[in-house]
Amino acid sequence: MAKWLLVDGYNMAFRAFYGMPELTRADGFPTGALHGWVKTMWRLQDQEKPDAMVVFFDLGGSQDRLALHPEYKAQRKETPEPLEKQIPVIKELTRAMGLVGVELDGVESDDLVAAQARTLAADGHEVLIVSADKDFAQCVDDRIKILLPPPTANPKLGWRVLDAAGVREKFGVPPEQIAEYLALIGDTSDNIPGINGVGPKTAAKWFEEFKSLEGIIAGAAGLKPDRFREAVAQNADRLRLNLKLTTLSGRSPLPAVPRGEPQPAKLLPLLVAMEMKSTLAEAEKRYTGQTELF
Structure with missing residues (x-):
């Protein structure tokens, strides 16, 4: 059976944004989060060596939860404008890297991740949910674990796997x-x-x-x-x-998400357009085995 990484897209995008300096393209377009995003995805692939990796994004709010509780997430601050500008490009990069990029209007990505994780686990696959969101602790079982990113306050801890015993230790409940x-x-x-x-x-x-x-x-x-x-x-x-x-949903309104394949013909020109020279050089080596294609 395969090992799958399911990535909480916005959780990781915010971390990429705040973890990088304010880099810009020559015309002033922000690119810091883009650099951080690609490097994070590559690090996860190199570190965990998954058979498949899929990223999930939010697209609109959770209609079911808002119907029950209109103030759901109402206190959250607006996404910083520089990051907001980079989100569409992050999605483009994600798909060009072969990481699919799943989103569905009116359904939270947390529910999509949870449902996909449980479906894969039921089929015998190993699943790592990549997120710092504590809600995902309810999904943990023998086949599903959480891969926690390094905490901002103590990055030296590095990436950590949270299993069922870790959930009980962390929260005091299974x-x-x-x-x-x-x-x-x-x-x-x-x-x-x-x-x-x-x-x-x-x-x-x-x-x-x-x-x-x-x-x-x-x-x-x-x-x-x-x-x-x-x-x-x-x-x-x-x-x-x-x-x-x-409670995160156990059922997905989407069919099972397939594995993606990298698309260098889309990825490399996109990196050129964003003026991400060092990332471009690394991408050329990773996806084509060549250098200086552009």
């Missing part, structure tokens, strides 16, 4: 309870309000004792610290709604 755990404590990055004051340690203790979110709701009268008893009981419906927001 992968199958992550969605419920996030529903309880909330997720500020997605603007999902949890029970005020309930943090990771308290939540982990409750799951250890009551086994599930419904168990916690049913046992609200016996929760400790007792100051949370009324809040949990009164917000039972809110917690159930949260769970619908934090």
Whole structure:
């Protein structure tokens, strides 16, 4: 069976943008994120040696989640303009590199990644989800793991694989309870309000004792610290709604995504147009075995 890397496109694009200096083309068009993006994709290919690698992008919001919670992700800042300009080129580069570049209007890329990962795992493949997004911890099992990028605050840690034991160590609950755990404590990055004051340690203790979110709701009268008893009981419906927001889809509206093939005839001229000389030289070697084609 094959090894697949499924890349959270926007998560990695933001990291490429903030991890590189403000490089520009001669006419002022920003290119820093482009350099960072290509180098990151190549590093992942060289490091993990996958049989296939697919990148997923967001294209519009999650219509299902917005219908349930209109404030979903409403607090997020606008994408910086220099990065916004580079996103279409990042997508072009991705497809020309043979990394497909999947997106679907109205469906979050997280759901597309989760569904693809579970489909591949069910067919016996090994899957690495490349992202720093904690939501993906709910997908982890014997065949699906997360490849975490180096943390911004401590890049020396490097890329790390998060397996089921790592999920439990990191969050205090196993992968199958992550969605419920996030529903309880909330997720500020997605603007999902949890029970005020309930943090990771308290939540982990409750799951250890009551086994599930419904168990916690049913046992609200016996929760400790007792100051949370009324809040949990009164917000039972809110917690159930949260769970619908934090649960990633197991089904994809798209057919299984095929492996892609590099297209040097598209990639190399694009790198020329972006004036990415050092990246062009590396691409020529990687994809053609020649140099100075352009």
